[in-house]
Amino acid sequence: MMFLFDTNRHLLAEVGLQDGAMRQIVLTGAGERSLEAFVSNWQTRGIPVMHSIEATKPDGSHDIATYFSYVQPRDKHFGESLTSWSKERGFCPMEVPDYLLPLWECLVRLPLEDSERFAMLLAMRLSPKEAFVEWKSALDETEMAWHKEREHSRFILDKLKRKMSGQLSHPFAVAKG
């Protein structure tokens, strides 16, 4: 799986790859705004990849020519083409091994900012694969603690609502009256 982030670490897309070819692409809201036009171009024409070649002229001087080739989503080179394309445009592609996806799902459920999720993912990628279980239990523990804190908040709010029930009219009560 490849994740595409923008410069502010907002997740733009999750690209499912199989043997380098694109299997599926899921755009986030931010991704739809910035990538939708590109994605439809990839589907019709392919993703552009820049190549440079250096040629030696008969007089011994060198010349560099650049050209674009288009790689289709079903091509096995799509993944690497997407990486180059993203980097050339200032996006940040990140390959996420499949075993990290459950951890990413945990991160998505937690009250984190995008940049915080990005940093966590970076740390997870740098951890050895064997650390997966420890990461999972750390995330589960903190998620549980967070739920506990939320329960506590709900309890406080319910208590306050009950206390103020006399003053608090239903929003539609006035309209009905």
Place this chain on the structure above:
Amino acid sequence: MTDVAARRKLYLVKEDRAEKERRTFLVAFTKRVNALLDDLELPLEFEKQRGQIALKMGVVKPFSVEGIFDKDQLTTEPEFRVERLPVRGAVDTYVSVESVCDKKGNASETVHPDGHGAYPDPEDLKAALKRNFFLVRGWMRKAGILPEDAALIMHSYDPKPKEWLWRAMESLCAASSGLDPERAAIMATMVIKDLVNAHRNRMETV
């Protein structure tokens, strides 16, 4: 208390609770994750910066490199440079070398970090260009930094690794006076691609 005042109070308490929830969560989360990273002996740490948690690269424990080297060699070999990787404003020593043998192989001495600048420095690139990147590749392998991860870390600090391009261009222009900047830009792109390809090839070999 009027209906409006009661509602306002509810909203305020709700916002206050949400803020407190996140604050409490972040403290517990950062503590738990840092303990995990410490157990894993990873040179990473999360710290709170302006209400958010951010990744900070810690100091890698010094390690010994076996081999026969001399001081002159050390000053020119990019493998033995101390690298500083800036991450979200934090600058930390990332890799250092503890000790090496002298040229005769009969004594070991401590090499102190020389505070070399952020990767890739013009002279590193110049050396790399001269030697077809083998040194840079070797340095990355020894330091355990993959070009792609280095790019990501750079990217985390600066939106894109344009710094690399800029430095590569600068080195190219310096190495070859009179080089057309446009051509230098194209060549610099190839240079950066080479760094990324080095990682890809390595992964394929693995």
